[in-house]
Amino acid sequence: MTPTAWIADPAALRARFAARPARIGLDTEFIRERTYWPQLALVQIALEGDAAQAAEILLVDTLAPGMAEALAPILADAAILKIMHSASEDLVAFKHACGVVPQPLFDTQQAAALAGIGAGLGYQKLVEQVTGVVLAKGETRSDWLRRPLSPAQLEYAADDVRHLFALHDALGERLAQLGRTDWLREDAERTVRNADEAAPERWPHLSLRSAQFLDREAQRRLLRLLRWRDAQARDSDRPRTWILDNELAVAIARNPPIDRAGLQRQLDAHPKAPRRLADALWQALTTPLPDEAQAPEAAGETRDKQRLRKLQDAVAARSAELGLPDGVLASRRYLESLLDRGEWPEALSGWRRALLEPAVTPLLARE
Numbered sequence: 001m002t003p004t005a006w007i008a009d010p011a012a013l014r015a016r017f018a019a020r021p022a023r024i025g026l027d028t029e030f031i032r033e034r035t036y037w038p039q040l041a042l043v044q045i046a047l048e049g050d051a052a053q054a055a056e057i058l059l060v061d062t063l064a065p066g067m068a069e070a071l072a073p074i075l076a077d078a079a080i081l082k083i084m085h086s087a088s089e090d091l092v093a094f095k096h097a098c099g100v101v102p103q104p105l106f107d108t109q110q111a112a113a114l115a116g117i118g119a120g121l122g123y124q125k126l127v128e129q130v131t132g133v134v135l136a137k138g139e140t141r142s143d144w145l146r147r148p149l150s151p152a153q154l155e156y157a158a159d160d161v162r163h164l165f166a167l168h169d170a171l172g173e174r175l176a177q178l179g180r181t182d183w184l185r186e187d188a189e190r191t192v193r194n195a196d197e198a199a200p201e202r203w204p205h206l207s208l209r210s211a212q213f214l215d216r217e218a219q220r221r222l223l224r225l226l227r228w229r230d231a232q233a234r235d236s237d238r239p240r241t242w243i244l245d246n247e248l249a250v251a252i253a254r255n256p257p258i259d260r261a262g263l264q265r266q267l268d269a270h271p272k273a274p275r276r277l278a279d280a281l282w283q284a285l286t287t288p289l290p291d292e293a294q295a296p297e298a299a300g301e302t303r304d305k306q307r308l309r310k311l312q313d314a315v316a317a318r319s320a321e322l323g324l325p326d327g328v329l330a331s332r333r334y335l336e337s338l339l340d341r342g343e344w345p346e347a348l349s350g351w352r353r354a355l356l357e358p359a360v361t362p363l364l365a366r367e
Contacts, residue, residue, distance in 0.1 A: 002046070003054075004158045008061040010070035016058060017074055021047060023081040024074075025164030026102060028090045029144040029157060036233040036240070038093035041144035043071065046083075046161040057158045063147065068098045075102040083164045085109050085123045091195035101196045105188040108164065111171035114180050114187070119325035127163045130170050135159050186350045200230040203295055210250045211298035220292045221285060222253035228284035232277070244281070245272050256285060296341055304339070307363065311335045314359045322355070330356060339364070 007013050025046030030038040040062045049055030062068060074080065075094055082102040084090060086109040095101050112126055113119045124135045142153050149157075175181050204226040205211045205219055214222060226249060233240045248270050257263040260282050267273035267281075274281060312335060319329045329352060334345045342364065344353055 002057050002158075002162060004057040004059055004154065006061065006154075007058050008064045008067075010064070010066040013058070013060060013067065013070045013074075016047065016053075016056070019053070020077060020080055022079075023048070023083060023106075023165070023168070025161035025168075026082045026084050026090075027157075027160040027164075028093050029142075030090075030093045031143070031145055032089075034239065036237050037096045038089060039145065040068075040093045040097035042149070042157055044157050044161045046164055048165060057161060059154060059157055061147075062097060063145070072098045072100050076100045078104060081106055083108065083168045085126070085160075085164065085167075088191055088195060091192065092198060095195055095198055101192050103189075103192045105192055106168055106172070106184070107188055107191060108167040108171060110187050110191070111167075111175060111184050113325055113328045114183050115171055115174040115178065116323040116325065117171075119328050123160065126167065131163055131166050133163060135163075183351045190347070190350075200227070200234070204230065206296065206298050208246055208250065208298070210246070214250070214254055214298070216297060218253045218256075219298055220288075220295060221256055222249060223292055223295055224284050224287065224289055225249045225253060225281070227289065228281070232280075243277070244274055248273060252285065296337075299336070299340055308332075308335060308339055310363050311339060311360060314363060315356065318355060318359055 007016075025044075027044045028040060029042040029044075030040050032038045043058075043060040043062055045058040045060060047053065047056045047058065060067060060071065062071070071094075075082070075098060081104055083106045084102070085107065087102075087105060087107045091101050091105075108123075108126060109121060112121050117126070117129065121129075124137060127133055127135055136156065136159070142149075142156075144153070172181070175184055201207070203223065205223045208222070208226075211219055211222055225244065229240055229244045229249065232238075232243045236243070248266075251270075252263070252266060257266055260278070263282050263285070264275075264278055267275050267278055312332065315330045315335065316326065319326065322329070330348055334348050337343075337345050338348065338360070348356065
């Protein structure tokens with residue numbers, strides 16, 4: 001079994017990378033229960049052995065002073081391939097803690113989906129399918145910010161990168177055989193780009209099911225409140241719902257107060273209301289957004305279900321031809337967006353659009 005080393009000195013990390021490897025296995029442990037941004041607690045790095053250096057797993061203590069600065073040039077080095085599993089949240093954690101997003105990226109979860117093995121597979125299940133190794137699951141809810149970490153935590157953390165090279169070899173070979181290496185490259189670049197931009201969702205009201213029961217003007221008020229909430233959460237590094245919970249946001253948008261005093265009464269009647277932010281909340285509620293007229297309406301029963309079903313059937317047929325798991329080619333969410341707005345979402349650009357457009361375009365035309 002590959003030995004592990006606890007790295008709490010930035011100089012020790014730099015020494016391990018005096019000669020830059022071609023690839024590394026990479027994972028993180030972070031906490032996000034009481035903050036908006038993930039708190040990076042530990043970074044796991046798998047190194048391959050060669051004539052000059054033995055194979056090793058590094059458990060990097062990101063709470064140590066100067067460690068984030070030591071990690072940054074390694075993460076940013078385009079000559080080092082970063083092999084990760086389900087990397088999107090880890091990338092955001094790296095961006096916030098180190099100021100850079102690891103790239104280039106090979107995401108083994110994405111690769112497994114494109115290889116036809118399965119969509120959204122967890123690391124343990126994928127390792128078992130590819131290598132036959134059964135991993136323990138005992139430390140998934142650990143407090144990774146405590147020190148020292150327990151032996152069980154250290155073993156669990158090391159296991160999270162121990163098999164990434166084997167997954168990369170097997171999945172990379174299968175994708176090459178299928179001619180889908182470029183598909184994964186496109187998806188990985190999009191994942192990195194999204195993490196690097198870390199922009200808040202433009203139309204957050206669409207993700208709330210209750211928004212579909214609001215009229216057009218109420219949906220615009222809800223959009224204002226949710227955009228304000230997101231900005232407050234990011235600036236204060238607190239969870240969104242700690243700023244303003246969904247139920248109260250929808251209630252205010254549905255029945256807006258006529259003045260600041262009315263808003264205060266609404267807040268006083270709600271146990272989780274942000275009373276200290278009442279002035280800012282009133283300003284957000286009553287100030288139209290520059291782009292709110294462009295906001296898509298949260299659709300409910302008015303959506304053309306028959307046309308959506310036809311789109312889903314066309315995508316399912318194409319997926320079956322390609323041997324792709326359901327949802328990999330295009331999820332229901334993106335098909336709804338395509339149907340409602342008539343514009344291809346960025347997530348369906350590139351190879352997905354090239355495969356789907358011939359079958360889907362005729363179905364988008366309104367009769």
